[in-house]
Amino acid sequence: MESQKESHHSFTVLSCLFFLCVRLHLAYGGDCPADGRTWVPYKDRCYHFVHGKEDEIKSYTFERAKSLCQNFELLTIQSAEENDFVIEYCPNVWKGNVNVWLGMYYDTNSENMRWLSETPVTFRNWEYSPDSSDLPLMDTCVALHSNSGKWENVSCSHEVENGVVCEIAQEAEQAKQKPSALLSAVVILSVVSILGISAAIWFLHQKHAVGSTIITAFEYHPPYRVLETDQSCLIEAEESDNVP
Template identity: 25%
Template sequence: MLLQGSSVGVWIGLWDEDPDTWTSGKKVSYTNWSPVSPRSFLNDDEWVSRFANEQLCMVLSNNHNFHLTGKWYFERCSESAYGFVCQKPQDVSKPPAHSCRHLPDNIEYRSHTYKVVSGNMSWYDAMHMCTENDSDLVSVTDAYHQAFLTVLVNRLAVPHWIGLYSQDSGINYQWSDGSDTVYTHWDAADDDEDIVNGECVYMDVNGGWRRADCETPLPGALCHVSPAGIKPFISYELVCPSTWVKFGQGCYNFEPVVEKLTFEESREHCRQKVNTSDVLTIESETENRFVLEQLWSSGFHHHTVWLGMYFNFDTDSLAWVDGSPMEYTNWPSKAPDTKLLTADTCVNTRVVDGLWYLSRCTERLGFICKTITNVGTEVEVAPINGVYHGVIAAAVLVAVLVFALLAGAMWFMYKRNASRFQRLPTLGSAYYRQTSSQATESDGNVLITDLEAHSGE
């Protein structure tokens, strides 16, 4: 949990000479091997020919993809891209540095704020108590916050409700605040017995998620505080072509996943569908999760599809086809060395885990088309303060000036053609009736012609 936003990984005290013993001399009793390793960028022959004689040391992955976060893999000990973590024995004569006896009202971790509520409560009671504290039952969507909450609940030493629940007898689960459910951390000891309709989930003292009847009383619950302040909300009227799926500001077509085309053929296929579309680009973890959920729900777990990324020979770097900045990546460990790439280098992603791999652009793979649709209407709703008051005042001033100009123009036209207006019999007998209670009998009725006479004096 302490590594979020840090380097791609850290060295830990294990190497290939004795993989069963830590460098401290203790025997290895726990392992967390990665399903993939950095040698994914090279085939087995290339790996053996280049690095067979080099010593390998263990890296703990800090990849933000939850399939790899915290996993272990071997890397050349001479590699300099990693950080490290030091460990020393705890002094048992001193009290623990952290204690949960007196928790603050708000517990901060990265960009999240948590609250802990205590007392025997059902899942529904927990939701109500979180709401009373201006928060929601917690949702856990990545391994970093899971690790943080694991430490917190472990120190509290009792299980706590979280915001996960089911409405279909345990077939599907959802977060009460609507967060995505791609990341999970079920306890291995949890089983499918005694499943009840509307069952709810709690975090046990070991951090694992377990199911229970929603009316079961538990000692506490974890709440997540919504971000403070009201942010402007912008809604877009986005219309996607038929059979395309809308997400954010883009439209996605998943039909070509079953096609087998080269990288350039895939790009041309997308352009023929919609001239503004191209092969899929992924700009955030949220977008990556959306794409994976769509593919998983359609049963494409074992497919590999093109990403709209290629090696730009002119800039000597990997680039997106739409020119967008490379702010998000999802390599198995670290980004590939561009010195080893050629002009025929493209990138694909495996649907099973969403990881990115290099491949030749002439390979034949499936693909997804994506288009950024022009926004028809943009509506912004924001608090009326500061600059918004200024805008309203300016609008009122402009309206007053326009009205004054129109009134002046009408008065000028009237004075210029006064004789014509005087010949109108209907205007000669028109009058303005004074309604004030203070008006005298002599000025109760004022003829418009009299007003004209006085105004000319």
């Protein structure tokens, strides 16, 4: 009975740990829009790389790029890691060098470049100094070169680019930072450790238990000894003499 309780307790602990691992996966998995388009998750954001038919020349004005990302954001870059992610994924969608529109404009109120989401530009990766551009400030937009990852000032109204990327934040209840490799390793090691300790405790309990199936299973049972012919005859004779 005690061994059954030990086994049941071990099973309960392992089940709880398994459930915890599943919950961690679901909680940190993220959730992108299910609108029939291909969305690529990265950290707490989702990205859609717009691409047309391969036999057609793809070129989009800045206004067209914004309309393609209606209800979403035109690509914003907030860090070097995000910039690297975009240029590393581009070859999966487009062939050759692509100039991708960034959702950036010149704000006359602050006299600085801002993202269309109205957030300030905190990360910059200019190919040339923006001060060297001779574009009118009101007509200044930015494109990202996929071959170098650098940014360049271009005309909002006269330039056409061949890359558009839309993005959106993952759903609030799902958009949590993914667990680190260290946390995952700790969870896995905990499961393995509990399994090993439980198995050792169960084995030691069985070894010292009275009437244990493990011990009795290895008890020595001598084989049945067949009497020799002469001994058998002698026993039969004695039995016959004792019969009244």
